[in-house]
Amino acid sequence: MRRADRLALGVAGAGGLVSLYLTWLHYSGTLALCLGSNACETVQSSRYAELGGIPVALLGLAFFALAAGLLVRRGRLRGEQREGARLAFFGLTLTGVVFAGYLTYLELFVIGALCPWCVSVALCVVALFALALRDLARG
Amino acid sequence: MSTRRERRSRARASRGAQPAPGTRAAKGPLYRTPMFLGVTVLAVALGLGLIVLGRADTTPAPLSSSVPGLRAVGNTLGAEAAPVTVEVWSDYQCPYCRQFAEGAQRELIRNEVVQGSVRLVHRDFAFLGAESELAAQAADCAGEQDRYFDYHDKLFAEQKGENRGTFSKDALKRFATQLGLAPSFNACLDGGRHVADVKADRAAGDQKGVVSTPTLFVNGKKSVGAPSITELRRLINAAR
Numbered sequence: 208m209r210r211a212d213r214l215a216l217g218v219a220g221a222g223g224l225v226s227l228y229l230t231w232l233h234y235s236g237t238l239a240l241c242l243g244s245n246a247c248e249t250v251q252s253s254r255y256a257e258l259g260g261i262p263v264a265l266l267g268l269a270f271f272a273l274a275a276g277l278l279v280r281r282g283r284l285r286g287e288q289r290e291g292a293r294l295a296f297f298g299l300t301l302t303g304v305v306f307a308g309y310l311t312y313l314e315l316f317v318i319g320a321l322c323p324w325c326v327s328v329a330l331c332v333v334a335l336f337a338l339a340l341r342d343l344a345r346g
Numbered sequence: 347m348s349t350r351r352e353r354r355s356r357a358r359a360s361r362g363a364q365p366a367p368g369t370r371a372a373k374g375p376l377y378r379t380p381m382f383l384g385v386t387v388l389a390v391a392l393g394l395g396l397i398v399l400g401r402a403d404t405t406p407a408p409l410s411s412s413v414p415g416l417r418a419v420g421n422t423l424g425a426e427a428a429p430v431t432v433e434v435w436s437d438y439q440c441p442y443c444r445q446f447a448e449g450a451q452r453e454l455i456r457n458e459v460v461q462g463s464v465r466l467v468h469r470d471f472a473f474l475g476a477e478s479e480l481a482a483q484a485a486d487c488a489g490e491q492d493r494y495f496d497y498h499d500k501l502f503a504e505q506k507g508e509n510r511g512t513f514s515k516d517a518l519k520r521f522a523t524q525l526g527l528a529p530s531f532n533a534c535l536d537g538g539r540h541v542a543d544v545k546a547d548r549a550a551g552d553q554k555g556v557v558s559t560p561t562l563f564v565n566g567k568k569s570v571g572a573p574s575i576t577e578l579r580r581l582i583n584a585a586r
Contacts, residue, residue, distance in 0.1 A: 246507075251441075258400045266396075290376055297382075298389035305393025309400070319506035343377045 208282045215338045216278050222331030223271035225324055229264035246320035255313050263310065267328050270303050274335055297343055300336035307332040416460060420489045421468045423455060428465035430458075430582050433563040435471040435551050438481035438513065440559045444502040446572035453575040464582060468498060470544050471551040471559050477513035480535075482544040484518040487534035488527055496525055 208216070232251060250256065256263055277299065281292035307329040314321050376382055416423060434451065436443040451466070458464035470482035481501050488497030500521045506512045515535060522531040534540070551561075555568065562569040562578075565585035573581065 255400065258396065293376060294381055294385045298385040298392075301386065301389035302393040302396075305390055306396045309393075309397045317506070319510060319512070343375070343382070 208278075211338055211342065212278050212282060215335055216275055218331050218334045218338070219271045219275040219278065222328055222335070223268060223275065225328050225331070226264050226267035226271055229324055229328070230262055230268050233262040233264050247322040247324055250314055250318055250320050250322040250325055255310070255318065266306075270299070270332070274299055274303075293339075293342055297336075297339040300332065300339045303332040304336045416455070418492055418495050420492075421486075421494050422465065423467075423495055424459040424465040425462040426465065428459075428462055430463065430565050430585050431465045431467060431563075432578075432582070433467045433469055435469045435554075435556045435559060435561040435563075437470070437472055437474050437478045437559045438485070438498075438501040439474040439478045439505065439508045441505070442572045443560045444505050446560045447498070447502045450573055450575040450578045454578060458579075458582065468494070469551065470547040471556050471561070472544055472548055473559070475509040477509045477511075479541075479544050480515065480518060481513040482547070483538070483540040484513075484522070484531075484535055486540035486543055487531050488522065488525070490534060491527055491531065493525060493527060497521065497527075500525055 229251070233256065258266065274296065277292055277296045281289055281296065284292055310325065311329050314325060432454065434446070436447070454464060455466065459466050468485075470485075472478035472482045485494055485497045485501060488494055501513070504512060504517075504521065511517065518535060519532050554563070558570060560572050562573070562581070564578075564581045567581070567585055569581055
């Protein structure tokens with residue numbers, strides 16, 4: 208596995224762990240550890256914390272699991288299959304960036320609270336997208 | 347095993363060589379393929395689809411008092427003769443109060459309260475700052491027009507952070523206009539007609555041992571936190 212892919216895998220792992228924590232919080236109804244502010248609580252209990260009955264945190268977890276799966280899988284593929292996996296990774300992260308951007312907009316301008324955990328997940332999504340772009344730019 | 351420097355130097359040398367036919371290098375970069383364009387369009391469409399789905403999912407629910415057969419008197423909903431009284435101590439700026447009000451409480455109103463088996467009483471434990479107190483006073487003003495619970499729902503639906511102008515006097519008057527309340531609402535709020543009531547409720551809450559919100563009393567039995575509808579029904583059944 209290339210260094211950039213290992214880095215991407217690390218980012219996906221970190222994002223996945225935070226998403227796992229947020230998913231656990233969602234189902235347990237426990238307060239998020241938010242370092243002195245109640246922004247996490249506000250975001251977590253807002254009506255935007257679920258999409259079609261599915262917690263957004265769980266969607267994030269699925270996103271990072273899929274990203275990690277694609278990264279591992281594409282390391283074993285060759286030729287056109289590998290190119291397909293690279294494009295799929297790019298497509299997945301692009302969808303992630305669009306949706307994470309919307310969620311951050313909601314936090315800033317609609318809910319009025321910026322949750323550090325959610326911001327860190329959004330940063331992981333952006334980092335994965337940047338790595339996908341870098342991969343495509345390499346040819 | 348080659349060192350990184352050796353590998354780099356080999357790669358540099360190979361860049362000068364002609365790419366083998368059929369390889370990606372020979373076909374041009376991946377981002378210039380029609381497939382890339384297709385994936386980009388699909389990915390953006392998928393992201394926008396999620397946003398649309400999210401927006402449709404967050405349409406505000408109808409107001410509590412729009413439920414047919416409900417009788418609201420001031421801060422009380424439901425039949426006076428109901429065997430169980432659920433008293434909810436709440437703060438309009440508290441996120442878990444909102445979660446409870448828009449979840450389990452709404453479910454309770456639509457079923458047990460309408461059927462007459464539960465009477466719901468809302469009490470103000472306005473402890474999160476000036477805007478919590480103002481919001482509670484505004485709900486009392488709406489209560490003068492028998493629209494207490496409509497205003498209660500509106501406050502929770504508008505909740506955004508704490509003491510940042512969401513529940514300023516101007517905003518509270520705007521909510522009243524949006525709900526079609528009579529202009530006497532403004533005079534009630536400006537005149538501070540319920541300042542003492544809200545403070546008295548807070549003091550009563552302190553006396554009853556309320557320290558956080560939401561806190562419920564089901565026929566006098568205390569329950570701290572926002573219960574799910576299943577837990578709430580268990581508490582109600584135990585209180586009968």
